[in-house]
Amino acid sequence: MSNTATRTEMVNDPESTRSNPLVPPPKLRRRPALVVAAAVAILLGALLGGWAWTATTNTEELLVARTTIERGAVIEADDLARVQVNADPALSPVPASLFDEIVGQRAAYDIAAGVLLTPQTYTRSLIPDAGSSIVGVALTPAQAPGLALSPGDRVRVVVTPALGDTPPTGGESFSEATVAGVHVSQETGQTVVDVLVPHAEAALVAARAATGNVALVLDSRER
Structure with a gap:
């Protein structure tokens, strides 16, 4: 009974309440810099994702010289390789679909290994010809x-x-x-x-x- 009475007195005693005030919950401080940084990170991620998608979807399979082909030499199948690249259309690169057509033709001039083939790099006739x-x-x-x-x-x-x-x-x-x-x-x-x-x-x-x-x-x- 004495303990119960003591607790009752403490609750009813205003002096006791003032000596033990309730602590308010902490206020969350907003940090604008963090919000801006997060927004920039999201924007950069979206831009990089769009660039990667564009780069991969614009690539095409083209023909490239696997080894150096000397001028006038007959182009063999082993001389060519198929590669997926994003080439400038102004260069008129040869698509890999023409592989069988290119094999058997001659190099119009020296073609270094790794160079993309163009219509100017090969010919059906040897230069110079007989005349x-x-x-x-x-x-x-x-x-x-x-x-x-x-x-x-x-x-x-x-x-x-x-x-x-x-x-x-x-x-x-x-x-x-x-x-x-x-x-x-x-x-x-x-x-x-x-x-x-x-x-x-x-x-x-x-x-x-x-x-x-x-x-x-x-x-x-x-x-």
Whole structure:
């Protein structure tokens, strides 16, 4: 009875209540920085997911050179590989569906291992053929067009006067040709353009190119 009475007195005693106040629950503080960080993380995740989906859905199966294929060599099945890549359509890459059509054709020029095949990298005929010849023309930047040359471009090898000479007169001072390949000489640093000319004109073009007094003119690329 004494314990019960004591508890009753403590409950009814206002002084006892004031000496033992009830502790209010803690207030949750909002942190705006954490909310913003979470929103940014969610947004980045969505963007990355969209990019990954786009990258994987835009890939296509293309043909690539498994090994280096030398110019003029017959392209064998073991020379090619199928790869899934996201290639620029402007490059006109060859789809893997043309695998059987490409095998048996010849490399139009040297194709390094790992390079995507394009319609310009292969041909059904060997270059040069029986009626044509290849002549290398070494050019300085002043003798070459400003635009980059590509196989198939039609050009003219124009005779230029030597220092102090007058321009040549009488007869044609140029030879029409087609670009077969372009590379930079490791010895001189000059651009060497391999041009395809008729067999009968090869000696004349080579003699003109040997003097160094020539320039290359790029004609229309319209076909």
